Amino acid sequence: MENKRFPLYQTNPDFYNHIQKVSGIQNKLGQDVLLSAFPEKILIRMDKESVIQNMKDGVSWYRKPIDVTDLTQIAEECFGEECRLVVDMNKLHSLETIVPFLEKCHILEIPLSFYVYENRLPDIVFKLLKKYGCSVSIVCKNGTKMEQIIKQFVKEGISAEAQYVLSEKNLCDAINVLEKHPFPQEIRRVFFSIERSGFSTSFKPESVIYMEELVKKASKNTWYQKVEFSSCLAPIMQCLGENQIKKGLLQSCDAGLFSACISSDMYFLPCPLDKRKRWAEDLRTTTIQKPWKSSFFDLFRQGFIFACSGCSSQSKCGGACPMKAKFS
Ligand code: SF4
Numbered sequence: 662m663e664n665k666r667f668p669l670y671q672t673n674p675d676f677y678n679h680i681q682k683v684s685g686i687q688n689k690l691g692q693d694v695l696l697s698a699f700p701e702k703i704l705i706r707m708d709k710e711s712v713i714q715n716m717k718d719g720v721s722w723y724r725k726p727i728d729v730t731d732l733t734q735i736a737e738e739c740f741g742e743e744c745r746l747v748v749d750m751n752k753l754h755s756l757e758t759i760v761p762f763l764e765k766c767h768i769l770e771i772p773l774s775f776y777v778y779e780n781r782l783p784d785i786v787f788k789l790l791k792k793y794g795c796s797v798s799i800v801c802k803n804g805t806k807m808e809q810i811i812k813q814f815v816k817e818g819i820s821a822e823a824q825y826v827l828s829e830k831n832l833c834d835a836i837n838v839l840e841k842h843p844f845p846q847e848i849r850r851v852f853f854s855i856e857r858s859g860f861s862t863s864f865k866p867e868s869v870i871y872m873e874e875l876v877k878k879a880s881k882n883t884w885y886q887k888v889e890f891s892s893c894l895a896p897i898m899q900c901l902g903e904n905q906i907k908k909g910l911l912q913s914c915d916a917g918l919f920s921a922c923i924s925s926d927m928y929f930l931p932c933p934l935d936k937r938k939r940w941a942e943d944l945r946t947t948t949i950q951k952p953w954k955s956s957f958f959d960l961f962r963q964g965f966i967f968a969c970s971g972c973s974s975q976s977k978c979g980g981a982c983p984m985k986a987k988f989s
Contacts, residue, residue, distance in 0.1 A: 699742040700921040704933050706749045708925035726925050732762040738949045740769045749776040763793045779806035787817045797821035802831055804838040815847045822850040832871035839878040846885050854891040869900045880907040893934055895982045914982060917961050931961045932984055
């Protein structure tokens with residue numbers, strides 16, 4: 662009998678406390694009582710092509726990007742599961758690849774979300790998003806561009822969430838975004854994330870000051886939208902001190918528990934920021950289910966049990982990034 666706990670992945674920061682207390686406890690069938698039977702959210706990266714570098718010997722090689730066959734395989738593996746697929750269209754992929762995938766997911770009744778970027782989108786993309794009822798996250802690294810693309814979505818009558826990707830270069834711009842608050846009611850949520858774990862684990866002292874300012878502004882939220890920060894930002898947020906972080910502002914990490922990622926070269930990973938693929942399996946030679954239930958991925962999950970255990974501030978920081986030590 663499969664062990665299903667929650668209908669959808671959790672975003673409640675208190676949940677991490679819960680994990681700390683109970684994770685590792687097994688039911689009579691020897692299954693972890695908190696582990697989702699199948700990932701409930703899978704992020705699919707759709708970069709056009711990739712050059713893989715072996716970290717040991719530095720040798721690099723070209724790897725075929727995700728294609729229609731790969732996407733069909735993913736959709737078929739997710740069929741019948743409580744799983745949402747989130748497609749990261751960083752480089753606007755050719756519609757010949759996207760359209761059959763949309764059609765396939767529609768037939769198999771798999772819910773789809775799209776990350777769309779600050780490039781101006783062709784009208785056909787809006788038509789497809791509407792036709793297939795996809796939810797949308799507008800991903801930007803620049804406030805002005807974010808404003809422009811939000812206007813485009815509002816004009817098209819599509820509601821979305823706004824995701825601002827932070828780096829050390831754009832913290833001032835991010836502060837201005839909250840100052841100006843260009844978010845109409847069609848924007849359901851404002852979410853701050855990062856692209857690379859590096860920024861979150863080693864940063865300049867002034868970044869902490871800017872981050873503090875950004876968090877202060879976000880904490881005074883009187884807007885229509887919820888403002889939240891990705892758990893991946895936990896290491897820099899922890900530098901601000903627990904009194905600065907309002908409960909619920911920082912999401913708890915669900916990597917490997919509810920969510921996972923498929924890289925553009927078809928590797929399946931619990932953490933989307935694990936660029937060096939410490940925990941990764943090649944889906945061209947295995948299935949989603951096998952690594953998800955493997956002892957190899959359990960090694961990753963142990964990070965949840967051992968990271969920051971015993972800290973009284975966990976309910977505020979959401980449990981932090983369990984992989985922080987590995988990313989440093
Ligand atoms: S393990 Fe850390 S970097 Fe990876 S998703 Fe979780 S919080 Fe983010």
